[in-house]
Amino acid sequence: MHLQTERLILRPVAVTDLDALYRIYGDPATNTFNPAGPHPDIEHSHRILTGWLEHRDAHGFGNWAFSLRDAPEQIIGFGGLRIVEYPFGAVNNLGYRFAPEAWGKGLATEFALAAVEYAFTILKLEEVVGIVRKNHLASQKVLLKCGMRLVREINDVPGAEPSLQYRRRRG
Template sequence: MPVETKRLYLRPVVASDADALFRIYGDPATNTFNPSGPYPDLHHAETVLKRWIHHREQHGFGNWAISLSDTPTRIIGFGGLSILSYDGITINNLGYRFATEAWGKGLATEFAEGALKYGFNALKLPEIAAVVRGNHLASQKVLEKSGLKYVRDIHDVKNAPPSLLYSITQKEWLKEQNG
């Protein structure tokens, strides 16, 4: 089911999103803070989409293709909620990546806030977390504006500096929403 925020339209990913996924995730600029680097080819994007679609089928939630509400066929990013394990812990992970043309407009924060609302209200998740590289200050700011708090460092990438784990519980989120 699609989810809408003030400016964004979020719909579940489908196999035909592979070109858009590769356009965004294959761009070196969008991978500045990603130790794995950009997607190498379209086949890799297709494989990731299959995994994302399987996650949604298995768990009832997952990643969305993100577009502006007034141009719903033009994908500007991908993101969502998924169950992931990092450094020995399993989390309800909030993740996102936007095309460079969408940067600097507050869209990532709007997306994160919408995903939290969906995760806590519709899915009734008890907690939502996110993992961000220590030098990715813009993404840390998005998480903090959305209400997530730094919890601890996690060692999720071999031979790399630790990432930062951010989290918010449903109870904390409801308290922030109410006042």
């Protein structure tokens, strides 16, 4: 499903997004808070994109490619809602990543608000979770602005500091 916000166009990811995915996810700057680091090559990005497409086919929802309404041909990020398995169970996970040129403009908050609204009103999900690194203060603020609350620390990455789990329930 396509969505629009005040400044963003969100459209379902497609196989044609591979180069943009690698450009954004392969950039070390966009992986500052990602213990796995940047995508090492385009083949890795292809495997990730294939997984996203398979998730959407299986569940009816998933990731979007983001562009600005005034520049719809230029992808500036990716994100969405996916069912993710963690040691404590499966969750409806909200995730996103923007290209550095899109940072500091409130676009992550704009996206997150739209995605959470979509999760509750269209998908009728009972809850949405955001998992964030403890030192990623900007993303913690985004999750708080879209109504999530800190639930707990989780050990989701072996050998790394714990992450923080935020959650918002429908209603």
